[in-house]
Amino acid sequence: MLSLSLPAIAGFSVLLLAIYKFIIYPSILSPLSRVPNAHWSASVSPVRILWIRFRCRENRTLHAAHLKHGGVVRVGPNELSVNDIASVRKIYTGGFEKGQWYSIFDNYGVPCIFSSHHSRTHSPRKRMISNTYSKSSIQTSRAAERQGEVILYGRLIPIIDAAAKSSEGIDVHDVWNATAMDFICAYLFGLKNGSNFLEDAEYRRHWLSLYHSRKTYPYFSQELPRLTKFLKRFGIHLVPAWVDDANDELEAWTKARCDDSFAYLKKEAANDSDIGNLPVVLCALMAGIEKESKVKGDQSVLSCTTLANPELSIASEMIDNLAAGHETSGITLTYLSWELSRNLALQKRLCAELLTLSPDMTPGCAEPSSSLPNSKELDALPILHAVLMETLRLHAAIPGGQPRMAPYPSCSLGGYTIPGGVRVSAQAHSLHRNAEVYPEPEKFDCTRWLDDENGYTPEQSKERDRWFWAFSSGGRMCVGSNFAMHEIKLVIAAVYTNYRTYIVDDNGIEQEDGYTVGPASNKLMLRFEKL
Ligand code: HEM
Numbered sequence: 001m002l003s004l005s006l007p008a009i010a011g012f013s014v015l016l017l018a019i020y021k022f023i024i025y026p027s028i029l030s031p032l033s034r035v036p037n038a039h040w041s042a043s044v045s046p047v048r049i050l051w052i053r054f055r056c057r058e059n060r061t062l063h064a065a066h067l068k069h070g071g072v073v074r075v076g077p078n079e080l081s082v083n084d085i086a087s088v089r090k091i092y093t094g095g096f097e098k099g100q101w102y103s104i105f106d107n108y109g110v111p112c113i114f115s116s117h118h119s120r121t122h123s124p125r126k127r128m129i130s131n132t133y134s135k136s137s138i139q140t141s142r143a144a145e146r147q148g149e150v151i152l153y154g155r156l157i158p159i160i161d162a163a164a165k166s167s168e169g170i171d172v173h174d175v176w177n178a179t180a181m182d183f184i185c186a187y188l189f190g191l192k193n194g195s196n197f198l199e200d201a202e203y204r205r206h207w208l209s210l211y212h213s214r215k216t217y218p219y220f221s222q223e224l225p226r227l228t229k230f231l232k233r234f235g236i237h238l239v240p241a242w243v244d245d246a247n248d249e250l251e252a253w254t255k256a257r258c259d260d261s262f263a264y265l266k267k268e269a270a271n272d273s274d275i276g277n278l279p280v281v282l283c284a285l286m287a288g289i290e291k292e293s294k295v296k297g298d299q300s301v302l303s304c305t306t307l308a309n310p311e312l313s314i315a316s317e318m319i320d321n322l323a324a325g326h327e328t329s330g331i332t333l334t335y336l337s338w339e340l341s342r343n344l345a346l347q348k349r350l351c352a353e354l355l356t357l358s359p360d361m362t363p364g365c366a367e368p369s370s371s372l373p374n375s376k377e378l379d380a381l382p383i384l385h386a387v388l389m390e391t392l393r394l395h396a397a398i399p400g401g402q403p404r405m406a407p408y409p410s411c412s413l414g415g416y417t418i419p420g421g422v423r424v425s426a427q428a429h430s431l432h433r434n435a436e437v438y439p440e441p442e443k444f445d446c447t448r449w450l451d452d453e454n455g456y457t458p459e460q461s462k463e464r465d466r467w468f469w470a471f472s473s474g475g476r477m478c479v480g481s482n483f484a485m486h487e488i489k490l491v492i493a494a495v496y497t498n499y500r501t502y503i504v505d506d507n508g509i510e511q512e513d514g515y516t517v518g519p520a521s522n523k524l525m526l527r528f529e530k531l
């Protein structure tokens with residue numbers, strides 16, 4: 001009898017243990033059990049949130065959960081979503097590190113700023129380039145100025161001018177993401193080794209289709225890394241091989257640009273007449289790596305990554321910058337031009353403001369060598385600034401969650417104790433729809449950002465600014481935010497000084513639900529009318 005019941009007892013104990021570990025502990029005893037569940041199953045199973053993410057319904061689901069349950073909700077046994085600015089501040093400025101989720105952003109198998117997990121290795125990497133992306137560097141860089149002149153007056157305006165001759169309209173999403181690509185690549189590699197997507201439509205469609213083809217697959221490596229690895233061992237590839245091929249081609253394309261820039265720098269230092277060819281960011285990284293090797297050498301926290309493999313590390317950073325830089329800015333330009341096309345009065349107001357610049361951007365169309373307006377003056381235009389801020393609020397190009405790990409042993413968020421290792425995220429989509437801070441949040445209203453007109457108290461304006469999260473916040477905040485603001489303002493100014501735009505076809509303009517996302521249709525047809 002005894003020999004019969006031993007296995008039974010063992011089996012029963014295992015069952016009890018499992019019930020304790022997977023049901024009783026997470027739903028009753030864990031400190032997280034006090035946090036409201038987004039769904040009844042959240043405390044015992046991640047299946048629902050994984051499914052929602054797979055179906056791309058996360059933004060609306062989490063937004064609804066926050067409206068119902070408040071600033072902190074539990075979305076899985078080990079995962080929270082937050083939507084109050086105090087918790088956001090704590091997470092994003094207070095030592096919550098990134099995790100595995102970001103590893104898919106390694107390129108060539110080496111980490112970059114964006115994919116670094118820990119601040120220890122992240123900070124020295126970011127320091128190498130953050131100065132080149134500071135507002136004052138961008139506003140005063142003669143290389144960036146020259147690059148802007150060539151891209152706007154030499155490439156973009158002729159394309160718009162040709163489009164204005166027809167009433168059919170053109171796909172501006174395509175044109176804007178090409179413009180954004182040319183801008184960021186010129187700053188990374190110099191004009192000669194940057195991209196020329198604006199003029200080479202065929203190649204850009206090929207490149208962008210490679211880039212786009214990879215998009216649905218990160219899900220498996222990010223959300224189910226262990227399963228993905230496990231199945232791969234048995235020859236089952238959740239991420240198909242052609243995604244790797246697309247990655248290889250994008251990596252080879254970038255590496256060629258890096259190698260040619262290194263060669264160029266060795267041969268001929270850019271002189272004054274050649275300033276647009278200066279690879280500003282690449283130079284900064286080379287200098288930063290050299291300095292770190294000289295000063296710290298083997299003692300550096302980067303000794304076995306960045307310093308051991310400087311050329312690949314630079315290339316990894318370049319891929320990340322050009323990916324992070326072109327897609328987000330392209331999406332922002334698309335929504336900005338869409339909102340303007342729906343509001344002729346606003347276009348007229350903006351145009352009048354743009355004509356106050358001196359020099360203004362009218363001669364640009366005729367003269368590829370004209371100079372750009374003063375950067376500081378451009379930056380200070382209130383209506384231009386307000387339409388851009390409102391676009392970034394309502395159509396944030398990264399509306400999705402930015403996951404971080406709670407530090408060990410534990411911390412507190414919104415009054416709850418959170419054990420170390422729990423995944424916590426905030427999403428701009430929800431932060432930007434707080435009706436107390438942004439009344440009628442679904443409405444595009446740029447006067448929210450015009451303090452002379454909105455009648456806000458100083459406290460209200462401060463709250464509005466505090467909840468704005470399009471570029472994230474803290475140590476991992478977007479390094480390219482000033483670059484993006486500057487380039488978008490230049491493009492909008494060049495176009496709306498000289499043209500009016502009208503919608504031809506905006507079917508599918510609604511933004512998808514995901515991490516970095518643009519219009520569901522992937523296009524926007526606008527017609528241009530020359531002034
Ligand atoms: C409108 C345009 C842009 C938007 C809305 C945007 C938004 C963001 C956001 C939300 C993050 C944080 C993401 C996270 O932690 O999950 C981020 C990080 C980053 N962005 Fe941007 N970005 C824009 C343009 C650019 C440009 C032009 C660059 C060019 C260099 C860039 C480079 C980066 C990098 C390197 C990071 C990682 C920073 C770090 O980990 O320290 N972004 N961006």
Ligand SMILES: *[C@@H]1O[C@H](CO)[C@@H](O)[C@H](O)[C@H]1NC(C)=O
Binds near residue numbers: 173177178326330
């Ligand atoms: C750029 O625009 C094209 C055409 O509209 C679109 O197919 C592509 O997905 C866009 N690329 C990005 C990265 O947004």
Ligand SMILES: *[C@@H]1O[C@H](CO)[C@@H](O)[C@H](O)[C@H]1NC(C)=O
Binds near residue numbers: 192261
């Ligand atoms: C980089 O620039 C040099 C000099 O203009 C040119 O010969 C080379 O083909 C360029 N490389 C790439 C990849 O564009």
Ligand SMILES: *[C@@H]1O[C@H](CO)[C@@H](O)[C@H](O)[C@H]1NC(C)=O
Binds near residue numbers: 274
């Ligand atoms: C500056 O660079 C350009 C282009 O590489 C070259 O033609 C010119 O001779 C250079 N000028 C001087 C002063 O070195």
Ligand SMILES: CC(=O)N[C@H]1CO[C@H](CO)[C@@H](O)[C@@H]1O
Binds near residue numbers: 060399511512513
């Ligand atoms: C980026 C974004 O806002 N995507 C979607 C989020 O969910 C709503 C529905 O609640 C969609 O309308 C958005 O397009």
